[in-house]
Amino acid sequence: MKKKIPNELLHSKAKWQLLVLIPLLGFVSCGDAFARSISFNAPEKIKSLLQENVKGLVKDEDGLPLPGVNVLVKGTKNGTSTDANGVFSIALKEKNSILIISSIGYLQQEVVVSGSLVNVVLKADKKALEEVVVVGFGTQKKANLTGAVSQIDSKMLENRPTANLGQALQGLIPNFNVNIANGNPKTGATYNLRGATSFNKDANDGNKIKFSNGSPFILVDGVEMDPNMLNPEDIESVTVLKDAASAAIYGARGAFGVVLIKTKSGKGGKTNVTYSNSFQWSSPTAVPDILDAYTIQDAIVKGLQMENGSVSNELAKLDKIKEYMDDPVNNEPYYYTDASQKNIIWRGNVNPYKEALLKSSPMQKHNLSLSGGNENTSYYGSFGYQNQDGLYKINTDNLKRYNALLNVSSKVNNWFKMDFKTAYNNSTYIEPVSPAGKGGWWVAMSQEPGRNVNMPMLVPASLHVPQKYTDNILSFMDYGSSVDENNSNILLAASPTINFTKAWTLKGDISYLANSTIRKTILPRLERLETTVGSYTTTQTDPDYISRYNFNSNKYTINVYTDYAKTIAGKHNFHGLVGFNREWYTEQDASGQRNGINVNVPTMSQAQGVMTVADSENHWAVQGLFYRLTYNYEGKYLFESNGRSDGTSRFQADRRFKFFPSVSLGWRITEEDFAKSIKPYVNDFKLRASYGSLGNQNVSGYYPYILQYGTSAQISYLMSGIRPVGITPPGLVDPNFTWETATTIDFGFDLTVFNHLEINFDWYRRRTSDILIDGLKYPAVLGAASPQVNSGTMDTKGWELGVKYKNNTSYGLNYDVTATLSDAQSEVVKFANNPTKIISDAILYEGQKMGEIWGYETYGIFQSQDEINNAPNQKLISSGLWFPGDVRYKDLDGDNQIAFGNNTVGNSGDRKIIGNSTPRYQFGLNSNASYKNFDLNVFVQGVGKRDLWINNNLYWGAGSTGTWETYNNSWTPERTDAFYPAYKNAARNRQTQSRYLANGAYLRLKNLALGYTIPKALTDKIKLQRVRVSASAYNLFEFKSVPKTFDPELVGMNYPIIRSFAFGIQATF
Structure with a gap:
């Protein structure tokens, strides 16, 4: 009996497949004659030609064809996939072969081939x-x-x-x-x-x-x-x-x-024990490539010469530095300025970054976990340890972290279940601490070349003095200053659940969280030689001291809620939840500091100087009633409402509680009858919309509605032998002080195509109103600042896109790619405190967008004195003389002078908005792939648009430790096409302007990881379930436009962003 060919196989490309099949079968029927004409290996070759070509059709449970379904011959690498009509064709070498039919979102099937046509119905994967x-x-x-x-x-x-x-x-x-x-x-x-x-x-x-x-x-x-x-x-x-x-x-x-x-x-089930480790080495992504001592001095000389300054003393120092750098073995890093050989000038050549920073620092992480249980009880426990060295070469900083976790869930009987959780986290970090007068390590390194570049850290032995330190910032790092901080928390939580029926449950959450911080700081007195032999300096902004700080907080949380679900007539699905929440929080801190530290016994009791102490205690509480109500009709029309009546101790009693509701709607278009024909291709398409408001109680202070006296620190003089504490009068408080409110409207959709591609999109607007700002100014004679009032409003608008593609191929390659893209902009809608719209970084104005950069438009660089004389007058923005090599600004308002007007939006003179520092179009691309025992992860992240104004000494140099990048591209009479102005310390050239606005966009390979899972046949021999080894890199490389001195995520003087490489192993017993 002939098998009837399904109509679907006659559609589209199935027609030409049959036309090709007919002559192919005729060709195979002549096999004997063909075999006689080929070599003696003909039987094997004929066997390959006699493969059976099987065709099939794959449908879903509604009878609709499924495209993109994987078809694999079991035990082989021979595979294919269905076309747009759900049709596939595959060649089989053996009869009764088994086909593995699989697709994401459906249960896998195995089909024994008994003929030349196969019909398969895939069932949806309920999970x-x-x-x-x-x-x-x-x-x-x-x-x-x-x-x-x-x-x-x-x-x-x-x-x-x-x-x-x-x-x-x-x-x-x-x-x-x-x-x-x-x-x-x-x-x-x-x-x-x-x-x-x-x-x-x-x-x-x-x-x-x-x-x-x-x-x-x-x-x-x-x-x-x-x-x-x-x-x-x-x-x-x-x-x-x-x-x-x-x-x-x-x-x-x-x-x-x-x-x-x-x-x-x-x-549940058998206990699994997993151990994993990671050994990592980190280095800075960007380190300033600063000038050497001679070039810095040479730049100073040339800068003065350009402006006809006195350079005789600077020239002498330049010659001395060159003498030392040409022969550092036979010369000292200093020279005497008089015959008495008492006064010296340093002429060394120190790169503080190379002296202070390690090229690579190690980190190791270890984690041990176990999980398992039975049908009534399950558990998961883990212990983690991390030991990470920082980048300081001198007194290397170090972080140690310990984590412990235990989660237990026990089904006591058919109606009662108890979940229990306990966690402990502890970290200790120790690092050298810099005196306040130095401005921090990273700021200090970029300044004062006479101290940090010319001056070695240790006094040379040739000076024959016992003091070994100089005033170089590295001396303070080396001398033994340190801050040792320990942070820990412990969590205890229990969650009982009572099931009254399958549809009705009562749940509770009870938790206690304790946090602790202990900090000890030691800053010894550092006697150091500066410029006079035998004379030692100890003056610094902070005197030597030892200090201790203890902080403890306790937080208690109770949640009780019940939910109920009901379906009516198999179509109307309801679910409701109501509950109560209460949180209360207390904190205490105490600190003490004492000067005159004993470096041999660095304790407060052994210190000899003045002691200061302080302490405080605070607390707050919130409580609320909340609900959630959801409804859907046949999974097509969706409704949800959430709301909460909230109360907080931060507001006065009559304004303490407020109700904040929300509502959201959804429509699953693909569940409609008219969309069933496209469901194999468009698997899910849902439109969403939501609206809601929420209060913000995170205002400054714990009880800002109460008039409060303040206390000042111990004053600087003695009364009856003690330093008294001062009391400050209370400020003013607005009696109408209340909540800020954030109201959000959101529109979005979720789309799934071919069971492989998911797209999620949202557009939103969040309006924050009743923002607390200072009220209108009162006369100074009142003696108190204006109270804060609820009078500000701002809008944030944005959108976000998420795209994910996932596929498991018939030949064993499984992969997924997730892409994200988002944008947001914020704008001031109401700000009563600035009616004239003054432009300042100290105040906002209505219509201002977050990140706005006001500045001048650069018109180039002056090439001659004639250009300066004929250009608009620029002395209003910087008095004094202007010289060739200085920046020329554009006269925007045509008044023949460069000025900032009255510094308002309406009259900004020659300034305008030249950029915006808000990161725009932030994106990420995360890809995973696995083939056989190998797995790969690649993650790319970045920012599509951002402007940056870099106003620090590393960028501009000239008198400080500038970089070669700026120096080699600075204007000189011989290099008039340079990008940067003349290399000199001139504030007039550092006005915020368009020419030197940096492009902060970047693309970074954030993560690259390759793993290999040891074959099970080998791990079984050593009684292990699974062993995986891996190699990975973090912040591997980036494409950026900011100067190479900076990392695109850190454009400033701070602890460098790190790049790391790691190796690890994971084993499951």
Whole structure:
């Protein structure tokens, strides 16, 4: 009986496949004659030609063809995939071969081939359809989400040679901004969602108002905790709730988003023990290539000569430096200035960066975990250890971190379950500390060439003096100054669950978190020789001292909530949750400092000088009632509302509570009947919209609505033998002081195509209103500053795109690629304190966008005195003479002079907005691939657009330790086409301007990791389940436009960003 060929096989390219098949079969039927005409190996060749060509059709459960399905002959590498009509064709060498049919989102099938035609119906993978996402106080099906929620799992965090969780999270979630300020081992990440959140007073200067990038509310297993203290190996998933609709259930704590970190838990079954390690070596990504001592002095001389300055003394020093650099063996790094041989001038050649920085520093990490259980109890426990040296060559800084975690879940009976968690995290960091008068190590190194370049750290023996140190900044680093800081926290948490029915549960979360910081600082007195032999200097801004600081805090949290789910008529699906939350927090700190330290016994009791002490105690509390109501009709029309009635101790009683609601809607178009025909191609398409408001209670101070007396430190004179403490009068308080409110509107869609490609997009606007700013100024005679009032408003608008492609090929290559792209801009909508719109970094104005850079438009570099004489007058921005080689600015308002007008937006003179420092178009590209026993991860991250004004001595040089890059491209009479102005210390050339605005865009290979899993046949012999070895690199290279002196993520003078290489092993027993 003939088999009927399905109509689907006659469609499209199936037609020409049959036309080709007919002559091919005729050719094979002549095989005997053909075999006689070829070599004696003909039987084997004929066998290959006689392969059976099998065709098939793959459909889903609704009878629709499935494209892109993998078809593999079991036990071979022979594979193919279905075309757009669900049709495939494959050649088989043997009868009764088995085909493995697989596709993402469907259950894999094995089909025995018994004929030339195969029909396969793939069933949907229920687990994939039921994929859940962690949300506030529970989970939801991913398909039913209506808010802006992003989630990543532990697989995306693995295989990265990172020192902390922040490094691992950078670039993985669109508009989740992770900033790591520098490469110091103790520097943790700061987090921000969707751009600027408010504006407030500058923490370093209370007279300045600036935009602020507030942090989201970060919870670890439901408890607020510092994520920088966590062990990345313990993380199961990270979920980010971005819009108000998703975060509203957390009320005021989630005003600017919520991050939910879930740690790993036991899976039940046999106990698995996993050990992993990583050995890493780190080096700076960018180190200033500073000028040598002779070139710095030569630049000073030439700069003075250009301006007809006196150079005789400088020329003498130049000759002496050259003499030493030409023959450092037979010359000393100093010379005498008089016959008495008492006064000296240093002429050494020291590169403080090379002397202070290691070329490479080690780090090792070890992690041991075990998990398992039975049908009633599961557990996961881990212990982590990290030992990381910093980059200081002198008194090397070091970080040690210990992490311990235990998660236990026990099903007591059919209706009661108890989850228990305990965690301990501890870190100790020790580093040398610089005196305040030196401005920090990195600032000091870039300044004062006479001290840090010409002056060696140790006094040469030829001076015949007992003192061994000089005034070089490296001396302070070497002498024994240190700060030793220990941070620890311990968490105890329990979560009971009562199941009244399958649809109704009652849950509780009870937790206690204790934090502790202990810091000890030692700054000995450093006697040093500067310029007079036998005369020693001890003067510095900070006297020698020893100090101690102790901080303790305790946080208690209680959550009680119940949820109920109900389906009516198989179509109407309801789920409701209501609950109560209360948190209260207390903190105490105490500090003491005493001068006159005894370096042999560095304790406060043995110090001989004046002692100062201080302490404080604070507390706050919040509580609220919250709810979530969700409804969907047949999984097509989705509705959700979250809300919370919130109260905080930070506001006065009659303004303490406020209700913050939200609503979100979704429409799954692909669940409609009219869309069924495209569902094999467009698997899921959902439109989303949300609106909600949240309060912000993170205002300055714990009780800002109360008039408070202040205390001043011990004053500087004695009364009856003691230093009294002063009392300051209270400031003014606005009686209407209340919540800031962040209102967010969000539109987005989620799209899945061919079960391989996922696209998520959101556009949003967040308006923060009633921002606290200083009120209108009162007359100075009042003697008090203006109270803060709720009168500011700002908007942040942005969008974010996430694209993920995942594929498992028929020949064994599995890969996925995730791309993220986002943008955000913030603008002041209302700011009553600046009606004239003054342009200043100390105040904002209405219409100002975050990151605006005001400056002059550069018109080139003056080439002659005639050009200067005929150009618009520039003396209003810098008095004194101008010279060839100086910057020429453009006269924008045509008044024949360069000026800044009255310094307002309406009259800015010759200044305009020349750029914006806000990072725009931030992107990430994360790729994973595995083939046989090999796996590969490549992660690229960067910023598409950013302007930077670099105003520091490393960039400009001229009188400080500048760099070769600037020096070699500076104007001289012989090099008139240079990019930079003449290399001299001239503030007039450093006015903010367009020519020297740096392009801060960059693309960086953030992570590259290659792993190999030892074949199971070998690991079985040594009783191991799995062994994987890996090699990886972090911050491997970058494409950037900023000067090579700087890293694109750190354009300034600070601890360098690091580049690292690591090797590791992971073994499961």
